[in-house]
Amino acid sequence: MKKLSLLLLALILISTAACSSQESKNPQPETTPEATAEPVALKDGTYDGYDMQSPYVAKATVTIEGGKAVSYEFEECHLPNFWATLTEEEAEKLGEEEAMAVTVGTGTSYYARHVLLGSGDDTIKLTVLEDPWVAPNGSTYIEYGNDEIASFSEYVENDENAAWYFDQILAGNYWIADKDWNLMEDMSAYTMTRKDGVVLDKVDSRLKTKIMHWTAVGTGVGTEMGNNGWTGNLKILGDTLIELQFPDGEIAKNENNQVMIGDVVTSATIEQYEGYLDMFYEAYNKAKQ
Known part of the structure; x- marks a missing residue:
């Protein structure tokens, strides 16, 4: 009986050693949890950012609701x-x-x-x-x-x-x-008359969205240049930032003169894109807790 017990113990040790040897030859892959970026905490409210575009000063307003950027406005005054x-x-x-x-x-x-x-x-x-x-x-x-x-x-x-x-x-x-x-x-x-005959009062005559001095070709108002005009260009930038929730990434232009935010190519072509994006991001960053 004692010999049988010793024989069984030996068999168990040999089997364990064999399994261990097999696992060492075929090691199981280690699993690492995927790194997840911490979401940025944003405080609900309305925030402003500014940029000098002399002889104008520009302003962007970003609204945060439910911890997300939901809307924007922009203006520029003389x-x-x-x-x-x-x-x-x-x-x-x-x-x-x-x-x-x-x-x-x-x-x-x-x-x-x-x-x-x-x-x-x-x-x-x-x-x-x-x-x-x-x-x-x-x-x-x-x-x-x-x-x-x-x-x-x-x-x-x-x-x-x-x-x-x-x-x-x-x-x-x-x-x-x-x-x-x-x-x-x-x-x-104190007043200004647009090319389309609209007379602007003392306040509106100082605001770029009302003056429409640089507009898209075919609008019949202001100085027509390009496909977007000033307002159109800033709307493209603002819409992109809201859709992508103000992504990180290099700001530049590609070979087609299109503004890029990281890997995202927009249809904006405005020359002063860096300053305008800066004011949008400045407003957004003020909401970070």
């Missing part, structure tokens, strides 16, 4: 070095003390020397600086400032200042003034 212009007749009437002539090539533009923003105790008084500057597109502009603000265009690169300026424009609180800071009420700068 800075004083765009809207504080005078007709030749107005400039002659005001004289050199109140008007500044800027000659570029064979053309001359006229600007008010003094502008006032805001109302009541919340105002900013600006005076034209003597040296015009040339934008990347070749257009020549003047600049406004005061003892505390060396350049108003640089001043609104700060989000808080840009938000304040937008509020003043939307309230119609911008004025051409004389040297004693008396407001000039009846000036051509």
